[in-house]
Amino acid sequence: xxxxxxxxxxxxxxxSDRQGDIEPSFDFPTGxxxxxxxxxxxxxxxxxxxxxxxxSIDDAQSYRTRYFLVPGEPTHYLxxxxxxxxxxxxxxSFAEELTVLNHSGQEVEFTLRVDMGADFADLFEIxxxxxxxxxxxxxxxxxxxxxxxxxxxxxxxxxITTTAPADIDESGMTFRIRVGPHGEWTTRxxxxxxxxxxxxxxxxxxxxxxxxxxxxxxxxxxxxLIDRAPKLGCDCQPLAGAYRRSLNDxxxxxxxxxxxxxxxxxxxxxxxxxLFGRDSIFTSLQVLPFLPALIPPTAxxxxxxxxxxxxxxxxxxxxxxxxxxxxxxxxxxxxxxHSPYYGSADSTPLFVILLDEYERxxxxxxxxxxxxxxxxxxxxxxxxxxxxxxxxxxxxxxxNPETGLQNQCWKDSWDSVxxxxxxxxxxxxxxxxxxxxxxxxKLRGARLARKFWNDPAYADRLEREAAxxxxxxxxxxxxxEKEYYALALDAEGRxxxxxxxxxxxxxxxxxxxxxxxxxxxxxxxxPRLFSGWGVRTLADDQGRYNPVGYHVGTVWPxxxxxxAWGLWKYGFREEASQICEGILSASRFFDGRLPEAFAxxxxxxxxxxxxxxxxxxxxxxxxxxxxxxxxxxxxxEPQGEHLIIDPAVPEGMGRVELLDIPGRWGRVDxxxxxxxxxxxxx
Amino acid sequence: MGEATExxxxxxxxxxxxxxxxxxxxxxxxxxxxxxxxxxxxxEMGPGSARVSRESRPADAxxxxxxxxxxxxxxGRDQAVAAVFRNEATFSGNVVxxxxxxxxxxxxxxxxxxxxxxxxxxxxAT
Numbered sequence: 029x030x031x032x033x034x035x036x037x038x039x040x041x042x043x044s045d046r047q048g049d050i051e052p053s054f055d056f057p058t059g060x061x062x063x064x065x066x067x068x069x070x071x072x073x074x075x076x077x078x079x080x081x082x083x084s085i086d087d088a089q090s091y092r093t094r095y096f097l098v099p100g101e102p103t104h105y106l107x108x109x110x111x112x113x114x115x116x117x118x119x120x121s122f123a124e125e126l127t128v129l130n131h132s133g134q135e136v137e138f139t140l141r142v143d144m145g146a147d148f149a150d151l152f153e154i155x156x157x158x159x160x161x162x163x164x165x166x167x168x169x170x171x172x173x174x175x176x177x178x179x180x181x182x183x184x185x186x187x188i189t190t191t192a193p194a195d196i197d198e199s200g201m202t203f204r205i206r207v208g209p210h211g212e213w214t215t216r217x218x219x220x221x222x223x224x225x226x227x228x229x230x231x232x233x234x235x236x237x238x239x240x241x242x243x244x245x246x247x248x249x250x251x252x253l254i255d256r257a258p259k260l261g262c263d264c265q266p267l268a269g270a271y272r273r274s275l276n277d278x279x280x281x282x283x284x285x286x287x288x289x290x291x292x293x294x295x296x297x298x299x300x301x302x303l304f305g306r307d308s309i310f311t312s313l314q315v316l317p318f319l320p321a322l323i324p325p326t327a328x329x330x331x332x333x334x335x336x337x338x339x340x341x342x343x344x345x346x347x348x349x350x351x352x353x354x355x356x357x358x359x360x361x362x363x364x365x366h367s368p369y370y371g372s373a374d375s376t377p378l379f380v381i382l383l384d385e386y387e388r389x390x391x392x393x394x395x396x397x398x399x400x401x402x403x404x405x406x407x408x409x410x411x412x413x414x415x416x417x418x419x420x421x422x423x424x425x426x427x428n429p430e431t432g433l434q435n436q437c438w439k440d441s442w443d444s445v446x447x448x449x450x451x452x453x454x455x456x457x458x459x460x461x462x463x464x465x466x467x468x469x470k471l472r473g474a475r476l477a478r479k480f481w482n483d484p485a486y487a488d489r490l491e492r493e494a495a496x497x498x499x500x501x502x503x504x505x506x507x508x509e510k511e512y513y514a515l516a517l518d519a520e521g522r523x524x525x526x527x528x529x530x531x532x533x534x535x536x537x538x539x540x541x542x543x544x545x546x547x548x549x550x551x552x553x554x555p556r557l558f559s560g561w562g563v564r565t566l567a568d569d570q571g572r573y574n575p576v577g578y579h580v581g582t583v584w585p586x587x588x589x590x591x592a593w594g595l596w597k598y599g600f601r602e603e604a605s606q607i608c609e610g611i612l613s614a615s616r617f618f619d620g621r622l623p624e625a626f627a628x629x630x631x632x633x634x635x636x637x638x639x640x641x642x643x644x645x646x647x648x649x650x651x652x653x654x655x656x657x658x659x660x661x662x663x664x665e666p667q668g669e670h671l672i673i674d675p676a677v678p679e680g681m682g683r684v685e686l687l688d689i690p691g692r693w694g695r696v697d698x699x700x701x702x703x704x705x706x707x708x709x710x
Numbered sequence: 711m712g713e714a715t716e717x718x719x720x721x722x723x724x725x726x727x728x729x730x731x732x733x734x735x736x737x738x739x740x741x742x743x744x745x746x747x748x749x750x751x752x753x754e755m756g757p758g759s760a761r762v763s764r765e766s767r768p769a770d771a772x773x774x775x776x777x778x779x780x781x782x783x784x785x786g787r788d789q790a791v792a793a794v795f796r797n798e799a800t801f802s803g804n805v806v807x808x809x810x811x812x813x814x815x816x817x818x819x820x821x822x823x824x825x826x827x828x829x830x831x832x833x834x835a836t
Contacts, residue, residue, distance in 0.1 A: 181797040226774065226800035331732065332809040338817045338824065339789065345824060360796030367792040401731035416828035425828050456828050519832035 035118045036090050039063060039283035039294050042122060046082050048095045048114045057154050060122050064356030067186040067221040070145030075099050080112060090280035091246045092117040117243040122219040130207040143200040146186045148177035150356035152364050166198035182357060183224040191216045250279035257318045258689045263682030266616040270654040273620035277646035292326055293648050303353045305330060305375030306438055307649055309382045314652030316389050317659050320690060323386050324395055330379055331402035335370050340427035343371040347409030349379045364431055371433040373424040374462045376406045377469035384472035388666045391692030396480045407473045410466050416456050420500055422466050425456035437462055443572060444579035445516050448525045450571020453518035460513050461530045463501050464537030470494035502541045511547045527567035529587050535594025545598040553603050560631025561610045562588040575628035582625040582640050585611050586649035589656040596660045601676035608657045609678040622650040662686060662698045669693060675700025718784035719751060719762045726760035734810030736770035742777045771803030786816040
């Protein structure tokens with residue numbers, strides 16, 4: 029794969045090659061994207077008809093990149109008589125400044141050209157390669173090239189303007205320039221993306237936050253967010269680097285919701301720059317101790333879009349929390365179901381879990397009262413529509429076989445749920461971790477009902493249901509001869525008996541019988557599941573195991589952060605530490621930015637984590653991972669009005685100091701220090 | 711104006727207690743056009759209540775679409791968010807009101823209970 033450079037502000041992002049060029053591509057989304065539409069698919073710079081090569085790239089900031097370019101092959105670098113600086117930034121729109129520097133003692137004539145094109149592809153059309161149904165029209169104006177796309181009332185445009193005079197044609201701009209001895213020439217290209225809505229105006233013009241921000245606005249806003257997070261002091265460089273990187277990436281992944289006019293977290297670059305129920309809830313849980321202000325807009329948006337009717341195309345039912353919301357053409361014309369799509373069996377119980385966890389940290393009872401109906405509807409959904417077969421479990425089976433999701437758990441690829449021998453079960457399916465979430469949601473819902481909704485009878489009922497679910501689950505999902513919980517039940521109620529990382533989430537939800545927790549922990553840290561870097565999604569002796577299979581053998585940092593949380597909950601601090609150490613060590617190889625997933629190879633086989641080929645990066649719940657691991661290592665747990673701090677720092681990590689942890693207690697500091705034979709030096 | 715639309719607006723006050731909860735309070739103006747003229751409806755929404763009138767006064771949010779599209783929405787044959795995304799309907803103002811209002815739209819005609827379907831699929835009695 030060619031190396032790519034991305035810049036990002038919310039769900040507007042640009043992916044180009046190392047020269048800063050964009051060429052039409054159908055395998056990987058290169059180009060300028062905003063709200064799921066590609067507004068630039070060609071953006072190609074030539075000097076005197078020649079492509080340029082990058083001497084260096086400065087991409088320290090998420091929203092800005094600078095390329096230092098020269099003509100010719102790398103061997104000619106030292107002879108360059110001319111160089112070009114390409115400086116670009118993104119913030120609602122995209123701007124690029126081109127500067128030509130003449131290094132010779134004579135005046136020189138140059139022909140600089142930028143080829144420009146827009147295919148207005150929907151992100152899903154790039155994944156699946158479809159012919160556009162609408163029409164693109166170029167219009168050449170003075171200092172401006174406009175490309176408009178129409179399909180019925182659907183209308184998007186990109187308008188490119190230049191500050192320096194140019195010969196403009198339908199596919200680009202040519203600058204014929206003369207640059208004096210040791211002189212320079214500059215133009216600024218502004219690329220505005222327009223999404224037409226009410227009264228023929230840009231849809232973002234009517235939003236409270238406004239669509240367009242300057243690079244300095246973004247810089248200030250990101251810094252303000254990061255300043256509010258606790259300060260980390262530690263001896264461990266990978267941890268310090270991952271923490272800083274995570275906060276930066278979380279700040280950059282916030283985007284302005286077209287619908288609500290609030291900033292939400294997008295899930296991951298490049299495929300998932302939109303709102304996902306599950307991803308946003310898990311990320312919220314991870315970042316809650318650090319940036320609690322991110323949670324209310326997410327919770328309000330998920331509640332606002334909560335399912336209200338039965339709709340087979342969207343897998344929607346009353347009370348269900350959405351899976352995925354997309355703004356593009358395929359969602360609008362119902363070629364894809366994302367308006368929103370509800371095919372997720374776990375986001376609904378997870379929503380209740382998030383509300384409870386949020387209140388326990390912040391003491392914000394207002395939001396809990398405001399969302400009482402939404403939370404009750406979510407709890408009702410578990411039994412009314414989640415329990416498709418009436419057996420007391422949450423099941424899933426899509427009612428949209430063409431474009432719906434087969435697997436509606438976090439491992440949502442088609443082959444993620446299998447028997448040990450690799451066969452795939454029929455539908456519906458009930459995965460184990462979803463039952464754990466349902467159990468936890470009922471207990472947490474009971475606490476909210478008793479404390480904030482003034483409904484003790486409802487609380488009692490939820491607690492009885494949770495206890496019965498736990499008993500039933502431990503009877504039906506436990507495989508005695510294998511000594512672990514089945515990955516799922518099939519429609520006949522038989523064990524889908526693969527050994528998977530899903531059992532780690534069971535510890536987090538608390539549904540595991542105390543007597544079995546030790547066996548679960550042993551499996552998680554045993555050689556079949558644990559690679560040395562982290563827990564594999566699927567054990568390496570299972571039929572479908574593949575170290576580079578998306579959900580069947582790779583290691584997911586987010587998955588591991590939840591597993592570490594679960595191990596800690598059951599008192600397995602040593603085991604949790606092992607995961608913290610493994611994942612944080614891996615982060616060092618990605619410059620602190622944990623990808624969506626990496627390969628499941630043994631740590632001592634490769635010595636470095638092998639990146640999964642098409643992993644999304646940055647990805648929100650991977651960025652959230654170092655934060656949750658910090659919480660686990662420091663043992664941070666709200667209790668009443670106080671924060672319990674009970675550190676267990678992995679051996680060799682030394683001092684870990686987190687200052688100004690926000691919450692209902694105001695701000696407090698936590699300090700941990702590793703204690704082991706190798707730690708006396710610290 | 712289609713009959714289904716008239717009936718839909720007439721039913722809102724009675725249905726509001728079961729449908730409207732949470733933070734949506736305000737007025738939603740609904741403009742429906744048939745190419746010749748535009749009809750205005752005003753819905754005042756509060757927790758558990760909806761008042762419908764044909765008054766013309768400033769609202770907190772405005773929905774605009776054709777009568778045809780709206781008739782499809784109130785009979786469950788189309789979906790409101792997708793219609794906005796393809797710009798067949800437009801919306802401006804406080805979006806929370808629109809998200810609450812969409813809860814009045816019914817299921818697509820002929821939709822069956824998913825539990826029944828799943829039990830059938832799994833070969834279990836319903």
